[in-house]
Amino acid sequence: MDFEISKAIEVLSTTPATLRSLLENLSEAWVGPVIQNPESKIQNGDWAPYDIIGHLIHGEETDWIPRARIILAQSDDRTFVPFDRFAQFENSKGKSLTQLLDEFARLRAENLDVLRSWNVTEDQLHLEGMHPELGRVTLSQLLSTWVVHDLNHIRQIVTVMAKRYGIEVGVWKEYLSILK
Amino acid sequence: MDFEISKAIEVLSTTPATLRSLLENLSEAWVGPVIQNPESKIQNGDWAPYDIIGHLIHGEETDWIPRARIILAQSDDRTFVPFDRFAQFENSKGKSLTQLLDEFARLRAENLDVLRSWNVTEDQLHLEGMHPELGRVTLSQLLSTWVVHDLNHIRQIVTVMAKRYGIEVGVWKEYLSILK
Numbered sequence: 001m002d003f004e005i006s007k008a009i010e011v012l013s014t015t016p017a018t019l020r021s022l023l024e025n026l027s028e029a030w031v032g033p034v035i036q037n038p039e040s041k042i043q044n045g046d047w048a049p050y051d052i053i054g055h056l057i058h059g060e061e062t063d064w065i066p067r068a069r070i071i072l073a074q075s076d077d078r079t080f081v082p083f084d085r086f087a088q089f090e091n092s093k094g095k096s097l098t099q100l101l102d103e104f105a106r107l108r109a110e111n112l113d114v115l116r117s118w119n120v121t122e123d124q125l126h127l128e129g130m131h132p133e134l135g136r137v138t139l140s141q142l143l144s145t146w147v148v149h150d151l152n153h154i155r156q157i158v159t160v161m162a163k164r165y166g167i168e169v170g171v172w173k174e175y176l177s178i179l180k
Numbered sequence: 181m182d183f184e185i186s187k188a189i190e191v192l193s194t195t196p197a198t199l200r201s202l203l204e205n206l207s208e209a210w211v212g213p214v215i216q217n218p219e220s221k222i223q224n225g226d227w228a229p230y231d232i233i234g235h236l237i238h239g240e241e242t243d244w245i246p247r248a249r250i251i252l253a254q255s256d257d258r259t260f261v262p263f264d265r266f267a268q269f270e271n272s273k274g275k276s277l278t279q280l281l282d283e284f285a286r287l288r289a290e291n292l293d294v295l296r297s298w299n300v301t302e303d304q305l306h307l308e309g310m311h312p313e314l315g316r317v318t319l320s321q322l323l324s325t326w327v328v329h330d331l332n333h334i335r336q337i338v339t340v341m342a343k344r345y346g347i348e349v350g351v352w353k354e355y356l357s358i359l360k
Contacts, residue, residue, distance in 0.1 A: 007209055018201040022334075025194055134355075144352075158331040158335045159331075162328045170321035171314045177332060
């Protein structure tokens with residue numbers, strides 16, 4: 001599937017509502033801190049849904065649009081600021097899950113307004129920036145990654161939720177690839 | 181996480197809205213038939229989101245509640261009717277994705293009304309039925325599996341969507357576990 005900004009925006013614009021639907025009416029037992037349990041394959045480092053929304057917020061603030069600006073500016077130094085994958089553990093403190101979902105929805109809508117306002121051309125999609133670890137990357141790769149990153153974290157959320165029933169499903173576990 | 185019907189219903193009741201949010205405003209390029217492409221790791225047998233909603237509909241009609249009825253009846257033959265994993269390829273013909281999402285939402289709401297109306301007791305959760313391949317299973321295992329099955333298919337949908345950008349993300353692929 002070739003990259004087109006309009007198709008990327010289709011997914012990016014729906015993620016906040018999808019996460020809200022998935023999470024907003026669930027009890028703490030589903031969305032709260034992950035409790036380690038080797039038998040259900042929940043790992044100590046697994047992020048709870050709460051942590052993941054915080055991570056997505058930090059991406060809106062420091063990753064996608066700031067990096068796109070660096071690429072579009074084409075100044076001498078096109079190296080991105082490294083992304084802090086653990087910032088949410090500090091930034092989300094004291095906030096409810098609903099507050100985080102609201103904040104994510106607001107930031108995402110603002111960022112998509114910025115992206116649309118740029119009217120990025122086909123030529124600009126091939127402009128490059130410098131990723132601190134991966135090296136040269138293009139604007140279309142950055143924007144594609146923004147989309148896949150959303151999908152990746154929806155996947156992570158449903159996976160960590162499913163693992164909470166890893167024992168309860170009994171012998172059906174064999175049929176459920178999400179528990180493997 | 182111990183099984184409780186109220187907590188299972190939290191997830192089961194939100195799945196139709198989550199799928200609607202995720203899929204309803206996407207173009208055919210995101211939700212339509214999967215085109216095989218070895219480089220992006222899309223396989224010929226991968227189901228498109230359209231196929232998956234059809235599969236969930238067939239589960240509402242023939243799997244979860246009918247099997248729960250067999251368990252609760254405790255008649256001499258407690259063996260479930262085998263589930264047809266491919267019924268949707270026939271049953272969905274001629275229907276739009278929106279029609280399928282509507283049908284799934286209606287059937288799920290009806291089935292949860294039935295489940296709630298039973299006022300299942302703790303003792304009934306331990307009653308058993310006979311799975312044609314897996315053997316003896318309990319009502320609580322069946323209901324837990326219903327929940328995890330939803331999550332498994334949300335995961336499958338976002339995974340097959342992400343793979344459509346498997347090439348477009350370039351070197352970022354390394355960081356995106358959903359593409360592995």
